[in-house]
Amino acid sequence: MNTPTTADAGSAQLKVAVIYYSSTGTVAALAKEIGETAEKAGAEVRLRRAPELAPQSAIDSNPAWAENQRATADIPEASPEDVEWADAVLFGTPTRFGNVSSQLKQVLDQLGGLWAEGKLADKVYSGFTSSASLHGGQETTLLALYTTIHHFGGLIAAPGYTDPSKFTDGNPYGTSHTDAQGANPVDETARTAARVQAERVVRIARGVKAGLAA
Numbered sequence: 001m002n003t004p005t006t007a008d009a010g011s012a013q014l015k016v017a018v019i020y021y022s023s024t025g026t027v028a029a030l031a032k033e034i035g036e037t038a039e040k041a042g043a044e045v046r047l048r049r050a051p052e053l054a055p056q057s058a059i060d061s062n063p064a065w066a067e068n069q070r071a072t073a074d075i076p077e078a079s080p081e082d083v084e085w086a087d088a089v090l091f092g093t094p095t096r097f098g099n100v101s102s103q104l105k106q107v108l109d110q111l112g113g114l115w116a117e118g119k120l121a122d123k124v125y126s127g128f129t130s131s132a133s134l135h136g137g138q139e140t141t142l143l144a145l146y147t148t149i150h151h152f153g154g155l156i157a158a159p160g161y162t163d164p165s166k167f168t169d170g171n172p173y174g175t176s177h178t179d180a181q182g183a184n185p186v187d188e189t190a191r192t193a194a195r196v197q198a199e200r201v202v203r204i205a206r207g208v209k210a211g212l213a214a
């Protein structure tokens with residue numbers, strides 16, 4: 001990712017940032033699916049991970065966490081400039097007691113300067129998440145994330161039930177997956193939801209960008 005395709009290289013190409021936090025790889029897998037889909041839809045994509053805040057000893061005590069840290073080490077860390085750059089931003093976070101993870105929140109909390117300059121407004125935003133248990137806080141996590149987007153003056157492109165597949169995955173607020181503490185890896189239902197969401201964000205953001213430029 002990061003490289004414009006020759007078909008639509010140039011300043012008019014839609015810029016999409018996929019900014020996520022993931023401890024044990026579930027949200028990382030969704031982020032990758034979303035980024036690849038946005039790229040296939042013609043967007044220039046930046047896949048970025050939130051900087052880790054947990055101590056290395058905590059990471060090393062959980063094999064899945066340590067493995068995900070190793071597997072995603074080459075993904076650049078998110079910075080406010082990635083949000084400024086983008087026409088559309090998809091934020092991903094595992095649920096933490098029904099809320100946004102502190103690592104992604106730290107990324108959001110570093111956007112005060114851009115907010116004060118009005119540079120977060122008029123962009124398209126969407127969110128995705130995962131939890132260990134069914135009804136474990138996926139919807140509240142996405143709504144908590146979306147509270148912040150309102151303060152940006154952002155335009156939330158929620159999936160709603162705009163595709164028949166949404167009646168299978170069942171979450172109109174954004175892509176979500178129930179991982180049962182790692183026992184259920186990201187499956188085709190979640191991947192389909194991720195693709196539907198990414199395609200929708202690209203389509204809506206293209207319309208917003210063209211409309212604002214007119």
Ligand SMILES: Cc1cc2nc3c(=O)[nH]c(=O)nc-3n(C[C@H](O)[C@H](O)[C@H](O)COP(=O)(O)O)c2cc1C
Pocket residue numbers: 021022023024025026027028094095096097098130131132133134135136137177178179180181182
């Ligand atoms: C501190 C903490 C709080 C969590 N809170 C919840 C929760 O409220 N509900 C839930 O279902 N899972 C909860 N989980 C589990 C993770 O959200 C879940 O396993 C998620 O899918 C992990 O995503 P990841 O693999 O991208 O890190 C929590 C995990 C941690 C470490």
